[in-house]
Amino acid sequence: MLEIENVSKRYGETVAISEATITFRAGTVHTILGENGSGKSTMVKLLSGIVQPDGGMIRLDGRPFAGNAPADFQRVGFATVFQEVLIAPDRTVTDNILLGLDGLISRRIPRDKRRETAAAALGRFAVTEVPLDAAAGSLPLAAQQLIVLARAVVRKPRILILDEVTAALDYADRESVFKLMRQLAAEGCLLLFITHRMDEVMSLSDRISILRGGKVVKTEDCGVSTPADLLKAMAPQTAAELSDA
Numbered sequence: 001m002l003e004i005e006n007v008s009k010r011y012g013e014t015v016a017i018s019e020a021t022i023t024f025r026a027g028t029v030h031t032i033l034g035e036n037g038s039g040k041s042t043m044v045k046l047l048s049g050i051v052q053p054d055g056g057m058i059r060l061d062g063r064p065f066a067g068n069a070p071a072d073f074q075r076v077g078f079a080t081v082f083q084e085v086l087i088a089p090d091r092t093v094t095d096n097i098l099l100g101l102d103g104l105i106s107r108r109i110p111r112d113k114r115r116e117t118a119a120a121a122l123g124r125f126a127v128t129e130v131p132l133d134a135a136a137g138s139l140p141l142a143a144q145q146l147i148v149l150a151r152a153v154v155r156k157p158r159i160l161i162l163d164e165v166t167a168a169l170d171y172a173d174r175e176s177v178f179k180l181m182r183q184l185a186a187e188g189c190l191l192l193f194i195t196h197r198m199d200e201v202m203s204l205s206d207r208i209s210i211l212r213g214g215k216v217v218k219t220e221d222c223g224v225s226t227p228a229d230l231l232k233a234m235a236p237q238t239a240a241e242l243s244d245a
């Protein structure tokens, strides 16, 4: 469904992503695992139209996809939840969840349906109650994280990219987000799950790609390698230190 082929991205002298090739399949949770600085955020930005590759190609449904702005990616069904929580602090929770959606589906959601639509999106996964009429900026970070997740879910994306999104959440909400991810995959969505947490990876993923120093060092089905082998591929030095300890 989605392929990146020899995709590279440099920032000046720094090669953030180097000739990365990965095939992503619809209906799977595909985890991208890598240490800090391995290029995960750059990969997310490349697949959200925030930065453009210096080389290589993105293919969607077998055809080259030449989107070069976030709106191009959103139009074809990508939605990204970034590591940094991006909200409009003075707008209500409902407004934040529906932000930009009216324009995208080219008709306004009727006033009386707005709260209902926002509540339904949150209701798919949020265990913690999030007050729909509150100013989003007045709520704790965990609630804000739920809001940006709902903003992505309400768009019914074909490709949902989640960049380290569970860090701020408490246990119940985190488990519920994981359950939603499995449900969306079962409905045919491709989920790209970006993390450095091995415990989350094994229970959630269908496929795993490992990034190290901007290179894709491995893509395989979950369960083929043990967590220890994955750690070795992701961070050989840390793995060696752990085995010496």
Ligand SMILES: Nc1ncnc2c1ncn2[C@@H]1O[C@H](COP(=O)(O)OP(=O)(O)OP(=O)(O)O)[C@@H](O)[C@H]1O
Pocket: 011, 012, 014, 015, 016, 034, 035, 036, 037, 038, 039, 040, 041, 042, 043
């Ligand atoms: N805007 C930028 N300008 C210069 N260098 C950058 C920029 N963004 C990222 N880099 C560099 O590119 C490399 C990959 O960074 P990236 O943020 O993609 O890694 P990451 O795996 O997401 O790390 P983290 O988990 O810390 O966010 C790093 O060496 C980083 O310093």
